[in-house]
Amino acid sequence: MKPLPLIRKQSVVVYSIFLILVVTAVIFWNSYYSLKKFEESTDALLLSKARLAEEVFGTLSSDLLSNPDRLQQKVKELKLGESDIAAIIVYVRSENGEGFRSIASTDQEDVGNIRSEFPYFLAWEEEAGSAYISNDSGVRYWNIFRRIDSDGERKGLVFFRFSLAENDAFVRSAIDRVYGVAFVTLFLVFLLLLHHLRFSRYAIRALELEEVDRMKDDFISMASHELKSPMTIIRGYVDLLGSECGPEERKDYIGKISMNADRLTLLVDDLLDVSRLEQGRLPMRMTETDLGGILKPLIVDYGIIAQEKGLKFLFEDAAFPAVYADPERVKQILVNLLSNAVKYTPKGTVAVTVKERAGRVIVTVADTGLGISSEDLKNLFSKFYRVKSEQTEQITGTGLGLWISREIARKMEGDLEVESIKGVGSHFSLFLKRMN
Numbered sequence: 531m532k533p534l535p536l537i538r539k540q541s542v543v544v545y546s547i548f549l550i551l552v553v554t555a556v557i558f559w560n561s562y563y564s565l566k567k568f569e570e571s572t573d574a575l576l577l578s579k580a581r582l583a584e585e586v587f588g589t590l591s592s593d594l595l596s597n598p599d600r601l602q603q604k605v606k607e608l609k610l611g612e613s614d615i616a617a618i619i620v621y622v623r624s625e626n627g628e629g630f631r632s633i634a635s636t637d638q639e640d641v642g643n644i645r646s647e648f649p650y651f652l653a654w655e656e657e658a659g660s661a662y663i664s665n666d667s668g669v670r671y672w673n674i675f676r677r678i679d680s681d682g683e684r685k686g687l688v689f690f691r692f693s694l695a696e697n698d699a700f701v702r703s704a705i706d707r708v709y710g711v712a713f714v715t716l717f718l719v720f721l722l723l724l725h726h727l728r729f730s731r732y733a734i735r736a737l738e739l740e741e742v743d744r745m746k747d748d749f750i751s752m753a754s755h756e757l758k759s760p761m762t763i764i765r766g767y768v769d770l771l772g773s774e775c776g777p778e779e780r781k782d783y784i785g786k787i788s789m790n791a792d793r794l795t796l797l798v799d800d801l802l803d804v805s806r807l808e809q810g811r812l813p814m815r816m817t818e819t820d821l822g823g824i825l826k827p828l829i830v831d832y833g834i835i836a837q838e839k840g841l842k843f844l845f846e847d848a849a850f851p852a853v854y855a856d857p858e859r860v861k862q863i864l865v866n867l868l869s870n871a872v873k874y875t876p877k878g879t880v881a882v883t884v885k886e887r888a889g890r891v892i893v894t895v896a897d898t899g900l901g902i903s904s905e906d907l908k909n910l911f912s913k914f915y916r917v918k919s920e921q922t923e924q925i926t927g928t929g930l931g932l933w934i935s936r937e938i939a940r941k942m943e944g945d946l947e948v949e950s951i952k953g954v955g956s957h958f959s960l961f962l963k964r965m966n
């Protein structure tokens with residue numbers, strides 16, 4: 531069978547690659563767009579938090595430190611309506627100087643507590659304030675310390691803590707959205723690809739069937755030609771037999787009729803073998819087979835045919851090992867190889883050798899004939915395949931012999947292989963199982 535035009539097979543691959551590229555681009559664009567939006571939104575969120583912090587620090591001035599009740603009220607006012615604010619605590623240095631005492635807090639119970647951890651002392655030293663992020667049972671907080679100064683003196687500390695829960699929820703939802711869209715898109719592409727591959731398979735199968743159909747058409751026209759020409763010859767000689775003719779001519783005509791009838795029988799046998807092999811009902815009678823007994827008479831017959839054609843025919847007689855095979859089928863294969871060698875060799879040599887290797891007996895029919903191109907070699911053992919060239923145009927054949935021969939050889943646990951160079955010649959090797 532001819533290979534499908536490469537471009538047709540490639541279009542299937544190109545389409546799949548195109549699909550993958552487009553989808554990757556969509557996912558990429560979606561991620562990029564979402565991240566851009568996300569960046570803008572988080573910027574806005576953080577800005578509003580920063581403003582909130584500024585408002586808190588701006589409001590809590592040193593004047594209020596001397597009026598704890600007013601301070602407490604102010605702290606409560608600031609917290610009111612701002613769900614993000616987790617805590618506002620105002621500290622002054624404790625009387626013994628060992629820590630910081632809270633004088634106002636969003637949590638009333640916290641008032642009066644003394645803190646002496648490192649961040650408090652750090653904030654006391656840092657005019658610019660300090661900030662850190664903490665994690666409390668899965669919720670992140672932004673903690674900011676700011677010193678309250680007045681007339682160049684350190685008066686107190688404000689601790690401000692606000693929740694990043696809103697921010698984090700937004701980040702999570704943005705990431706989930708990106709993953710969600712990517713996953714859904716990939717799933718859709720996967721479905722599309724499956725669908726596409728299924729249809730591609732059908733399309734390739736349809737193209738292959740088209741090719742088989744074309745080969746069958748070729749075969750039918752060839753088979754009709756092959757059937758018609760011997761029949762025409764037979765009819766012609768039958769007519770001649772009916773007319774006045776001498777005993778010599780009569781003998782000659784009958785011989786020609788018989789030869790053409792054999793040709794017809796061979797063609798019909800080939801067709802029957804194809805159908806039996808395809809249906810797996812070709813009978814095989816495997817037995818101990820005398821290879822020499824089959825090969826030698828054929829060498830004599832084909833030696834004569836080769837000589838008549840002006841070819842050199844080489845064969846070294848020897849004692850051949852017995853093989854495990856069906857004798858009739860071995861003969862059928864050898865006839866096919868020998869007749870092909872003679873048929874496709876216009877001048878030169880046909881040589882037959884027998885070798886033994888690794889429990890197998892190998893019969894090689896070599897010729898210095900037309901040879902076969904590597905492109906044709908790929909399809910040589912396909913049914914109905916015939917090399918099309920100017921030189922083979924005039925040579926009759928069905929393109930079934932090699933297919934039948936290889937199928938039969940394999941059924942006998944053997945094989946049929948070919949090595950050939952166009953314009954140089956061919957080597958066909960039949961592998962048979964050696965009798966133990």
Ligand code: ADP
Nearest residue numbers: 870871874901916917927928929930931932956
């Ligand atoms: P056919 O009836 O056409 O000879 P085969 O199946 O025996 O059918 O061979 C298939 C094709 O292989 C042939 O048509 C021919 O082109 C090529 N072929 C077979 N044997 C040889 C050979 N010894 N040298 C060159 N070409 C060959």
